[in-house]
Amino acid sequence: MSAPAPVDDPILVAPRRVRTERLPVPVLVLAIAALVFFALPFLGLLWKVPWGDVWSILTSHGALTALRLSIWCSLWATGLSVLFGVPLAWLLARVDFPGRSAARALCTLSMVLPPVVAGVALFYALGRRGLVGQYLDRWFGITLPFTTAGVIVAQTFVAMPFLVLTVEASFRQLDTRFEDAARTLGGSRWYVFRRVTLPAIRPGLIAGAVLAWARALGEFGATITFAGNFPGRTQTMPLAIYIANEVRPDEAIVLSLVLIAVSFAVLVGLRDRFLGIGRAPTP
Amino acid sequence: MTLDARVRCTLGSLHLDVTLQTPGGETIAVLGPNGAGKTTLFRCIAGLVPVDDGAIDLDGRCLDDPSRGVFVPPEDRPIGVVFQDYLLFPNLSALENVAFGLRARGMAKAEARRRASSWLATVGLADHADHRPSMLSGGQAQRIALARALATEPRVLLLDEPLAALDAGTKSDVRRDLRRHLASFEGVRLLVTHDPVDAYALADRVLIVESGRVVQQGTLEEVTTQPRSRYVADLVGVNLLRGVASRGTISTASGARVVSADVVDGPAFAVIAPHSVALYPAHPEGSPRNTWQAVVTDVDRLADRVRVRLVGEVPLVAEVTPGAVADLGLEPGVAVWATVKATEVTLYPA
Numbered sequence: 001m002s003a004p005a006p007v008d009d010p011i012l013v014a015p016r017r018v019r020t021e022r023l024p025v026p027v028l029v030l031a032i033a034a035l036v037f038f039a040l041p042f043l044g045l046l047w048k049v050p051w052g053d054v055w056s057i058l059t060s061h062g063a064l065t066a067l068r069l070s071i072w073c074s075l076w077a078t079g080l081s082v083l084f085g086v087p088l089a090w091l092l093a094r095v096d097f098p099g100r101s102a103a104r105a106l107c108t109l110s111m112v113l114p115p116v117v118a119g120v121a122l123f124y125a126l127g128r129r130g131l132v133g134q135y136l137d138r139w140f141g142i143t144l145p146f147t148t149a150g151v152i153v154a155q156t157f158v159a160m161p162f163l164v165l166t167v168e169a170s171f172r173q174l175d176t177r178f179e180d181a182a183r184t185l186g187g188s189r190w191y192v193f194r195r196v197t198l199p200a201i202r203p204g205l206i207a208g209a210v211l212a213w214a215r216a217l218g219e220f221g222a223t224i225t226f227a228g229n230f231p232g233r234t235q236t237m238p239l240a241i242y243i244a245n246e247v248r249p250d251e252a253i254v255l256s257l258v259l260i261a262v263s264f265a266v267l268v269g270l271r272d273r274f275l276g277i278g279r280a281p282t283p
Numbered sequence: 284m285t286l287d288a289r290v291r292c293t294l295g296s297l298h299l300d301v302t303l304q305t306p307g308g309e310t311i312a313v314l315g316p317n318g319a320g321k322t323t324l325f326r327c328i329a330g331l332v333p334v335d336d337g338a339i340d341l342d343g344r345c346l347d348d349p350s351r352g353v354f355v356p357p358e359d360r361p362i363g364v365v366f367q368d369y370l371l372f373p374n375l376s377a378l379e380n381v382a383f384g385l386r387a388r389g390m391a392k393a394e395a396r397r398r399a400s401s402w403l404a405t406v407g408l409a410d411h412a413d414h415r416p417s418m419l420s421g422g423q424a425q426r427i428a429l430a431r432a433l434a435t436e437p438r439v440l441l442l443d444e445p446l447a448a449l450d451a452g453t454k455s456d457v458r459r460d461l462r463r464h465l466a467s468f469e470g471v472r473l474l475v476t477h478d479p480v481d482a483y484a485l486a487d488r489v490l491i492v493e494s495g496r497v498v499q500q501g502t503l504e505e506v507t508t509q510p511r512s513r514y515v516a517d518l519v520g521v522n523l524l525r526g527v528a529s530r531g532t533i534s535t536a537s538g539a540r541v542v543s544a545d546v547v548d549g550p551a552f553a554v555i556a557p558h559s560v561a562l563y564p565a566h567p568e569g570s571p572r573n574t575w576q577a578v579v580t581d582v583d584r585l586a587d588r589v590r591v592r593l594v595g596e597v598p599l600v601a602e603v604t605p606g607a608v609a610d611l612g613l614e615p616g617v618a619v620w621a622t623v624k625a626t627e628v629t630l631y632p633a
Contacts, residue, residue, distance in 0.1 A: 175370075177366060177368075177370055178370050178372065180326075180329075180331050180357070180366070180370075181364065181366055181370040181372075182372070182383065182387070183330075183331065183356070183357040183358050184329050184330075184331070184357050184358070184360075184362060184363065184364040184432075185358075185363075185383050185384035185387055185431065185432075185435060186358045186359075186384050186387040186388040186435055187358055187383070187384075187387035188358055188387070191387050192387075195372075195383070195387075196372060199372075199374040200373075200374070
């Protein structure tokens with residue numbers, strides 16, 4: 001029952017100074033140790049780079065072929081993940097169907113499955129004598145194992161869950177009343193999805209696509225088990241690096257450097273777009 | 284232009300059962316406490332929630348009737364909605380927001396933008412066309428939301444708490460503008476609010492909804508002078524007692540007797556204005572016919588008067604001066620005597 005204090009009282013509105021506290025030393029030590037741990041492998045790699053041979057290794061036929069194949073396949077895998085993953089994420093987020101938690105568990109399982117196991121499993125499902133693969137082969141003449149298409153399938157399998165789970169979270173966080181507002185303004189469901197829902201989930205969609213792409217680019221186990229290791233057809237960068245490391249370590253180091261550079265370039269390139277979303281537009 | 288809605292709908296613990304009819308040309312305020320089902324009623328009319336039972340007809344066209352298997356989706360209903368918090372699309376400019384409905388209905392971009400500009404001018408925001416919603420004030424956002432809803436030329440305009448998101452300073456200006464815009468819209472105008480001041484300023488008729496049901500309807504004057512529920516009485520700020528009257532004396536369920544100058548028989552309401560309740564430290568001698576002992580539970584200081592909540596034979600709210608609070612030492616737990624003159628008790632049949 002106290003009388004309200006006048007709000008223009010200078011003592012009440014004066015901003016309180018934020019007290020600067022000393023950083024807790026144990027936290028600092030552990031955090032720096034983590035950073036060093038991340039940085040060390042890169043330093044180790046850089047330390048061993050045969051700088052004189054970099055150009056000749058880079059321009060060698062095998063390296064360029066593997067890089068081209070890697071980028072090609074990982075982009076396809078990302079595209080397929082978006083095409084199929086966004087509708088799945090929408091379904092998981094918005095529709096309360098029986099078995100929804102089982103469906104989500106299946107998604108998560110594919111994410112945590114050891115990639116080699118995924119490759120073996122894919123082989124028995126989509127191989128020429130596989131559960132589904134035998135009909136693909138018999139009816140359509142489609143063979144996936146040991147082909148470039150097989151690489152894309154393997155990469156999509158391990159990459160898509162990252163996109164689905166990220167985009168599903170975005171769908172869940174979205175205030176559906178914006179979609180309601182758009183419906184009352186005369187927007188069909190598809191129109192509302194395109195003009196209201198999609199722009200709203202864009203940050204999540206981009207983040208999910210980047211995660212999926214990174215996962216596809218680095219994919220090794222499922223690819224080598226399901227698609228094999230044929231230069232020019234199924235030998236992606238990680239496979240080429242692994243093989244080279246056995247016989248020509250210098251080449252492995254240079255190829256690793258290239259893969260790091262590509263990943264780094266993409267992350268830096270996307271950073272602006274991430275920031276652009278939260279930035280207030282200027283008048 | 285007639286809207287005839289019989290809405291029955293169950294959502295969670297809410298059982299909505301409301302009939303609303305209007306010939307158009309009037310503004311109806313749906314007034315009620317939080318969770319009463321006001322917004323759900325609007326969502327049913329807009330087509331965002333299908334009714335479980337009942338029917339919604341607009342100008343003889345059926346929009347929703349489960350018994351006939353008719354459901355017109357929201358995008359095909361000629362109904363404009365101004366949502367609570369306005370819900371302007373954050374990624375679009377003010378102009379694009381207003382043009383959204385026209386574009387969604389397939390109008391060419393140039394024409395849609397031209398019309399949207401003219402709507403922006405109508406609501407006085409022509410110079411804010413390029414602004415994003417995050418740069419608009421609450422009052423401006425409300426006017427954009429109104430322009431956006433009106434741009435599609437609907438026949439029904441639903442406004443869900445159009446003033447609730449505004450601070451007190453801008454509210455009265457925005458309310459005045461809204462009143463002007465509502466007057467120029469010829470269709471059915473429905474307004475959801477929990478603020479009787481908004482209803483008073485904007486509506487011709489009020490519909491009081493509590494727990495999913497209409498408890499009272501009529502002009503605002505009818506409703507406020509003869510409240511039929513605790514909610515309306517609190518809203519108006521009066522004491523409401525219910526009981527059975529016999530020649531001007533009403534007996535409440537708790538056994539209290541209230542004497543009135545009005546002569547009414549049968550189930551009745553008694554209304555006592557808080558300023559008619561006088562408080563004394565001891566049993567007073569004098570003419571008041573109603574004298575009850577009570578204990579103070581709450582003391583609420585307003586600008587120049589104090590509302591005192593009492594429990595006892597008759598639960599009451601009394602309005603006294605700050606001086607009286609000091610003289611009587613009023614604070615929670617203090618026992619007092621409350622009196623009300625019989626001429627200050629209004630009785631009307633329940």
